[in-house]
Amino acid sequence: MVPNEIFDNYLPxxxxxxxxxxxxxxxxxxxxxxxxxNKTDEKLSTYECAEAPIGDARIHFNIQYYMVVxxxxxxxxxxxxxxxxxxxFKDIGALGFFExxxxxxxxxxxxxxxxxxxxxxxxx
Amino acid sequence: xxxxxxxINMGPVHPSTHGVxxxxxxxxxxxxxxxxxxxxxxxxxxxxxxxMKTYLQVLPYTDRLDYISAFPNNYAxxxxxxxxxxxxxxxxxxxxRVLVMELNRIVNHLVSIxxxxxxxxxxxxxxxxxxxxxxxxxxxxxxxGARMTFNYxxxxxxxxxxxxxxxxxxxxxxxxMEMRINDYEQLINSNEIFKMRMxxxxxxxxxxxxxxxxxxxxxxxxxxxxxIRKLEPYSIYHDxxxxxxxxxxxxxxxxxxxxxxxxxxxxxxxRQVADTMPEATVVSSSKYGVAPMTGVPxxxxxxxxxxxxxxxxxxxxxxxAPKGELGFYIKSDGTTKPYRVKIRSPxxxxxxxxxxxxxxxxxxxxxxxxxxxxxxxxxxxx
Amino acid sequence: MLYSGMWTGDTMTNAYELIINILTAIGxxxxxxxxFKSYGMEFVLKLIIVLVTxxxxxxxxxxxxxxxxxxxxxxxxMVQSRYGPMVTGPRGLLQPVMDGIKLIxxxxxxxxKADRFVFNLxxxxxxxxxxxxxxxLPFGESLxxxxxxxxxxxxxxxxxxxxxxxxLAGWASNNKYTLLAAMRAVAQDISYTLPxxxxxxxVVMLTGSLSxxxxxxxxxxxxxxxxxxWFIFLQPLAFILFLIASIAEMGRIPFDFQESESxxxxxxxxxxxxxxxxxxxxxxxAHLFAVSGILVTIFLGGWNGPVLPGIPVVITxxxxxxxxxxxxxxxxMWLRDTVPRIRIDQLLNIGWKIxxxxxxxxLIVTGFLITAGVMR
Numbered sequence: 001m002v003p004n005e006i007f008d009n010y011l012p013x014x015x016x017x018x019x020x021x022x023x024x025x026x027x028x029x030x031x032x033x034x035x036x037x038n039k040t041d042e043k044l045s046t047y048e049c050a051e052a053p054i055g056d057a058r059i060h061f062n063i064q065y066y067m068v069v070x071x072x073x074x075x076x077x078x079x080x081x082x083x084x085x086x087x088x089f090k091d092i093g094a095l096g097f098f099e100x101x102x103x104x105x106x107x108x109x110x111x112x113x114x115x116x117x118x119x120x121x122x123x124x
Numbered sequence: 125x126x127x128x129x130x131x132i133n134m135g136p137v138h139p140s141t142h143g144v145x146x147x148x149x150x151x152x153x154x155x156x157x158x159x160x161x162x163x164x165x166x167x168x169x170x171x172x173x174x175x176m177k178t179y180l181q182v183l184p185y186t187d188r189l190d191y192i193s194a195f196p197n198n199y200a201x202x203x204x205x206x207x208x209x210x211x212x213x214x215x216x217x218x219x220x221r222v223l224v225m226e227l228n229r230i231v232n233h234l235v236s237i238x239x240x241x242x243x244x245x246x247x248x249x250x251x252x253x254x255x256x257x258x259x260x261x262x263x264x265x266x267x268x269g270a271r272m273t274f275n276y277x278x279x280x281x282x283x284x285x286x287x288x289x290x291x292x293x294x295x296x297x298x299x300x301m302e303m304r305i306n307d308y309e310q311l312i313n314s315n316e317i318f319k320m321r322m323x324x325x326x327x328x329x330x331x332x333x334x335x336x337x338x339x340x341x342x343x344x345x346x347x348x349x350x351x352i353r354k355l356e357p358y359s360i361y362h363d364x365x366x367x368x369x370x371x372x373x374x375x376x377x378x379x380x381x382x383x384x385x386x387x388x389x390x391x392x393x394x395r396q397v398a399d400t401m402p403e404a405t406v407v408s409s410s411k412y413g414v415a416p417m418t419g420v421p422x423x424x425x426x427x428x429x430x431x432x433x434x435x436x437x438x439x440x441x442x443x444x445a446p447k448g449e450l451g452f453y454i455k456s457d458g459t460t461k462p463y464r465v466k467i468r469s470p471x472x473x474x475x476x477x478x479x480x481x482x483x484x485x486x487x488x489x490x491x492x493x494x495x496x497x498x499x500x501x502x503x504x505x506x
Numbered sequence: 507m508l509y510s511g512m513w514t515g516d517t518m519t520n521a522y523e524l525i526i527n528i529l530t531a532i533g534x535x536x537x538x539x540x541x542f543k544s545y546g547m548e549f550v551l552k553l554i555i556v557l558v559t560x561x562x563x564x565x566x567x568x569x570x571x572x573x574x575x576x577x578x579x580x581x582x583x584m585v586q587s588r589y590g591p592m593v594t595g596p597r598g599l600l601q602p603v604m605d606g607i608k609l610i611x612x613x614x615x616x617x618x619k620a621d622r623f624v625f626n627l628x629x630x631x632x633x634x635x636x637x638x639x640x641x642x643l644p645f646g647e648s649l650x651x652x653x654x655x656x657x658x659x660x661x662x663x664x665x666x667x668x669x670x671x672x673x674l675a676g677w678a679s680n681n682k683y684t685l686l687a688a689m690r691a692v693a694q695d696i697s698y699t700l701p702x703x704x705x706x707x708x709v710v711m712l713t714g715s716l717s718x719x720x721x722x723x724x725x726x727x728x729x730x731x732x733x734x735x736w737f738i739f740l741q742p743l744a745f746i747l748f749l750i751a752s753i754a755e756m757g758r759i760p761f762d763f764q765e766s767e768s769x770x771x772x773x774x775x776x777x778x779x780x781x782x783x784x785x786x787x788x789x790x791x792a793h794l795f796a797v798s799g800i801l802v803t804i805f806l807g808g809w810n811g812p813v814l815p816g817i818p819v820v821i822t823x824x825x826x827x828x829x830x831x832x833x834x835x836x837x838x839m840w841l842r843d844t845v846p847r848i849r850i851d852q853l854l855n856i857g858w859k860i861x862x863x864x865x866x867x868x869l870i871v872t873g874f875l876i877t878a879g880v881m882r
Binding site: 048050053054060 | 127128129130131132133134135136137138146148151152153
């Protein structure tokens with residue numbers, strides 16, 4: 001009865017997602033019922049420390065974390081592969097461990113390479 | 125890759141600009157490529173007011189310059205007048221002046237360090253600092269009834285003698301403060317994150333510091349042992365045993381450490397002052413001073429005339445305020461009002477160097493460096 | 507019985523079965539079930555019971571969040587030698603309620619330049635993952651909403667959703683501060699997800715299961731009768747790394763880049779006000795409690811503790827779990843009041859150059875020790 005089990009297990013997740021959205025919706029709706037609404041141009045302007053904003057925020061500016069994000073993407077996928085291995089770790093014994101060691105080794109080399117190439121450094 | 129510059133307004137309404145200061149930052153990502161400091165949001169025209177008011181009426185305005193430490197402001201102005209008119213000051217009054225100024229230096233550094241730590245994210249220090257500051261403010265309140273704007277130091281002396289029970293409370297405070305400074309050092313100095321944030325940040329060499337006209341702890345943090353209390357001893361400082369604290373590194377950490385050291389030195393000075401306080405009148409006996417009525421205790425003293433005409437002439441007098449060199453230039457034309465009052469305020473001089481210091485740093489570093497410069501906007505804009 | 511996964515079995519495995527057992531014990535379950543079955547609506551009954559468990563969880567989380575905001579202030583006040591809130595209720599205990607009432611009555615401002623849809627969507631996406639993390643969290647023996655087979659992975663995956671809402675909020679506000687804060691927060695979150703996932707792997711290797719219940723069960727018992735078999739003793743390095751990474755994950759000082767209020771006003775929710783701001787607030791503290799609970803589950807033995815005779819294990823285990831979790835929460839609050847905020851590039855350096863290599867090392871050493879039979 002595996003499909004049923006999955007259904008049983010994830011039913012609360014699905015319901016809780018709905019409850020969460022509904023809760024936020026109701027809170028915002030309740031707030032709308034009682035709160036004042038007195039909008040002025042000044043109030044709706046973007047906050048920039050009480051001065052008129054200079055230019056737009058959505059410009060082509062230097063995101064210095066770009067490389068970090070790229071490296072993260074690779075590593076996150078790699079780490080995901082480690083999970084099934086870790087779950088079955090005690091069953092597969094020494095061979096499985098050394099096989100995976102090679103995999104982790106590759107990962108370490110990748111990290112070392114990224115480090116060496118200064119992908120992890122603060123980008124200018 | 126070609127990217128646009130991000131222009132950011134920091135201030136005037138920003139949590140860590142200590143008032144209404146505005147930085148116009150030109151950013152490349154998180155890197156500050158240019159920083160323009162816009163001042164004047166707190167301009168009240170103190171210098172111009174000085175020309176409209178009589179000499180004694182200007183005095184309360186000096187309280188409002190650097191409102192964290194008003195005693196040195198009072199004193200710097202009064203010292204200029206005393207030099208202008210050659211007023212003799214009784215010894216006890218000088219002792220009391222030094223006492224309150226050094227207390228105020230501790231208060232100032234507590235606020236400075238507290239807000240520095242607050243700016244870099246540790247909220248505890250400012251609460252601790254204000255806890256001790258509160259005790260010092262109680263002492264001030266005993267002395268003159270005010271907690272921040274004292275108007276206490278007057279030409280020719282001080283307004284009133286020390287009240288009863290002041291000395292025991294002072295000694296209590298000194299004893300506690302000694303312990304508290306150790307507490308602060310334990311909280312802050314042993315913190316690796318604090319060191320990471322402060323060491324090597326906002327470095328200014330001795331030469332640059334002099335060229336940019338830094339003063340006070342900011343200058344001494346760069347290894348220039350420039351302390352006016354030592355170089356041109358005024359009041360009773362030549363009789364006191366203390367050293368000017370300086371650190372060679374020139375980074376934010378050094379500037380912070382100078383303040384901690386100075387608090388210790390101030391405690392040392394205060395202990396000496398408390399021990400050797402002479403028993404005498406606080407009233408000047410010079411021709412401008414009016415001797416107290418006989419039979420009236422010296423605590424009630426109206427010794428300085430409201431209308432006061434110093435001889436024509438000009439004077440520049442400077443003192444070592446907690447934030448650095450505080451100078452008053454006063455030109456007298458022989459009337460009851462100053463012809464010109466020019467204030468050389470330490471915060472202003474220190475602030476102007478900041479835009480040069482923070483180039484190539486990040487916003488968090490700007491805040492840390494700004495915190496160690498210890499700027500009060502009332503002092504900057506005047 | 508229709509749905510075997512939950513209906514049968516001698517031992518209870520989750521809150522759903524706990525409710526059924528209680529209903530059976532007082533002798534009403536069969537009647538209710540019969541009524542529903544006569545209409546062919548067993549599924550509705552199941553839905554109702556699940557909803558009841560979720561409602562209890564939801565209520566618990568809301569009350570906890572309120573309590574945590576009060577506790578945060580009180581802990582800060584204790585550290586800083588002041589009182590904290592004292593006026594509303596006994597020792598200011600009702601302060602969070604007042605805050606909530608105040609926030610409901612606050613005007614909701616959407617900046618004119620903002621992307622309205624995304625701006626309004628972001629609070630939903632912040633709140634929902636924060637509450638979803640609680641699903642596989644074992645509050646006590648059988649006090650778990652659903653014992654997912656991939657519980658740990660689920661938790662890490664759901665936690666990884668929070669940067670999305672941060673980025674959406676930061677971008678939609680069309681404010682430079684929010685944008686910078688969002689970028690920082692995302693860089694931080696993803697950099698610290700890796701050590702979090704890597705250290706969790708070491709624990710999975712020991713238990714051979716991703717289920718949180720299995721992980722807790724693997725930590726029952728003691729060595730030599732005194733030392734509890736918690737994974738903190740088997741995996742001290744992993745514990746420290748996980749602790750640091752989870753504090754970064756919660757976004758608290760010294761890693762509070764999503765807020766960094768002295769630099770970027772209020773971080774990514776600078777432009778939010780009223781109830782939308784409250785949603786971020788709720789999510790933040792719910793997340794704080796959830797992550798502390800996960801830390802307790804993985805390393806501090808979960809709900810394990812000495813069994814007291816005469817008291818149902820459901821209750822004692824709940825108490826143990828809550829106590830341990832509050833200890834971790836207290837630690838996080840204590841830390842917040844003690845250390846300054848780290849700088850973003852230093853944070854990334856620590857994450858990538860210290861935490862990840864150490865986590866990998868920990869993984870390899872653990873593998874060796876298990877293979878050699880030293881560690882079990």
